[in-house]
Amino acid sequence: MQDKLMLMIPGPTPVPEAALLALAKHPIGHRTSEFSNILAEVTENLKWLHQTQSDVMLLTTSGTGAVEAGMINFLSPGDRILVGCNGKFGERWAEVGEAYSLNVERITAEWGQPLDPQAFAEKLEADKEKQIKAVVVTHSETSTGVLNDLETINRHVKNHGEALIIVDAVTSLGAVNVPMDAWGLDVVGSGSQKGYMIPPGLGIVAVSPKAWEAYKTAKLPRYYLDLGKYRKATAKNTTPFTPPVNMIFALHATLRMMKQEGLDGIFTRHQRLMQATRAGIKGLNLPLFVSDDCGSPAITAVAPAGIAADQVRAIMKKHFDIALAGGQDHLSNKIFRIGHLGFVSDRDILSAISALEVVMHELGYENFTPGAGVAAAARVFAQS
Numbered sequence: 614m615q616d617k618l619m620l621m622i623p624g625p626t627p628v629p630e631a632a633l634l635a636l637a638k639h640p641i642g643h644r645t646s647e648f649s650n651i652l653a654e655v656t657e658n659l660k661w662l663h664q665t666q667s668d669v670m671l672l673t674t675s676g677t678g679a680v681e682a683g684m685i686n687f688l689s690p691g692d693r694i695l696v697g698c699n700g701k702f703g704e705r706w707a708e709v710g711e712a713y714s715l716n717v718e719r720i721t722a723e724w725g726q727p728l729d730p731q732a733f734a735e736k737l738e739a740d741k742e743k744q745i746k747a748v749v750v751t752h753s754e755t756s757t758g759v760l761n762d763l764e765t766i767n768r769h770v771k772n773h774g775e776a777l778i779i780v781d782a783v784t785s786l787g788a789v790n791v792p793m794d795a796w797g798l799d800v801v802g803s804g805s806q807k808g809y810m811i812p813p814g815l816g817i818v819a820v821s822p823k824a825w826e827a828y829k830t831a832k833l834p835r836y837y838l839d840l841g842k843y844r845k846a847t848a849k850n851t852t853p854f855t856p857p858v859n860m861i862f863a864l865h866a867t868l869r870m871m872k873q874e875g876l877d878g879i880f881t882r883h884q885r886l887m888q889a890t891r892a893g894i895k896g897l898n899l900p901l902f903v904s905d906d907c908g909s910p911a912i913t914a915v916a917p918a919g920i921a922a923d924q925v926r927a928i929m930k931k932h933f934d935i936a937l938a939g940g941q942d943h944l945s946n947k948i949f950r951i952g953h954l955g956f957v958s959d960r961d962i963l964s965a966i967s968a969l970e971v972v973m974h975e976l977g978y979e980n981f982t983p984g985a986g987v988a989a990a991a992r993v994f995a996q997s
C-alpha cells in the first residue's frame with residue numbers, strides 16, 4: 614500500500630501534517646517583514662526549548678554542521694580538547710577536531726556502555742595549566758541508544774573552570790531535559806530531522822556568553838559557519854544568507870506544537886515511549902543492547918543474538934512498512950534500532966512491538982509467549 618511508511622529510525626523522524634502543509638506553501642522573500650516576524654517567534658521558541666537566554670541560531674546544514682560550527686568558532690589550531698567517544702557520533706566529533714588540527718584526546722567507552730564521568734574528571738583535575746579548551750560530549754549517542762551522563766560530566770568541566778562544554782544534543786533536545794542555562798552548557802548543537810519533527814536540512818546551535826568570549830580569540834578558519842555572522846543577523850530577526858524559508862515555516866509550526874505540549878509533557882512522553890519499548894522487547898525475551906539505567910529516551914537498540922538484525926529490519930519493512938535502523942560499523946547486522954523520537958505516540962510503539970512479534974515468529978524465533986511483547990508495552994501505558 615502506498616504512503617503507509619512508518620518511520621521508526623532515529624532521524625529523519627515522522628513529520629506532522631501542520632509541518633508538511635507549511636513546507637508546501639509558496640516561499641516568501643527572506644528579507645521581508647513577514648519572514649522576520651516568523652523568524653522572531655521561531656527564535657523565541659528555540660530559546661524556550663533550550664531553556665536559555667543566550668543566542669540560538671539556525672544554519673542551513675544537517676546536525677553535523679551545527680556541531681562542527683559549535684566547535685570551530687571557539688577554538689584555535691593545536692588547542693587541546695577532550696572528546697567523549699562511545700559510538701559513531703562521538704567518534705565523528707574527534708574526527709572533526711583532527712580535521713581542524715586540534716589536539717584531540719578521546720575519552721572512550723565501549724559502544725553500548727555510557728561514558729564514565731570520572732574519566733573526564735581525572736583529565737580535567739590533572740590539567741593545572743588549563744590547557745584543555747573544550748570538552749565535547751554526545752548526550753544521546755544515537756548509534757547505540759546510550760544516554761550519557763551529561764550533567765555529571767559537565768559538573769567536572771565547571772570545576773575545571775576554563776574548558777567549554779560543547780554538546781551534541783541532536784537526539785536529546787526535544788526528548789530529554791537539556792537545561793542549557795541551569796547547567797551552564799556553552800554550546801548545544803542539534804538538527805531539524807530529530808526532535809524538531811521536520812525534515813533534514815536545518816542545523817541549530819546555541820551559544821553561551823562564555824563561548825562568545827572564546828570566539829573573540831579563536832583562530833580556526835570560518836566563513837559560512839562563522840557564528841558571529843548568525844548572531845548579528847539573528848538579533849535583527851534576519852539571516853546572513855538565504856535560509857530554507859519553508860523549513861523555517863515548518864519549524865514555526867512544530868515549535869508551536871511543542872510549546873503546547875510543554876517541556877514536561879514532551880519529556881514524560883519520551884520517557885514513557887522508551888519504557889514501553891524496552892518492556893516490549895523484554896516481553897519478547899530479546900536482549901536490549903543498553904542497560905536500563907542509561908537508555909536513551911530517543912532510541913532503543915536490540916541485539917537479537919543468533920538472528921541477523923538486518924533480516925528483522927528487512928521483513929519489518931516488507932511486511933509492515935515499518936522502517937527500523939540498523940547497526941553501524943562493527944554493530945552492522947548485530948543490532949537493530951527502534952527510533953521513538955519526535956512525532957511519536959503510544960500507539961506507534963504498540964504497532965511496532967506487535968509487528969516485531971510477527972516478524973520474529975516468521976524468522977522461526979519462538980522464545981516468547983505470543984502477545985507477551987505487546988502486553989508488556991501495554992502495561993507501561995496503562996500505568997502512566
Ligand SMILES: *Cc1c(COP(=O)(O)O)cnc(C)c1O
Nearest residue numbers: 675676677702753755783784804
Ligand atoms: C543525527 C545525529 C547527528 C547529526 O547527523 P546529520 O546526519 O549531520 O544530521 C549528530 N549526532 C547525533 C547523536 C545524531 O543522532
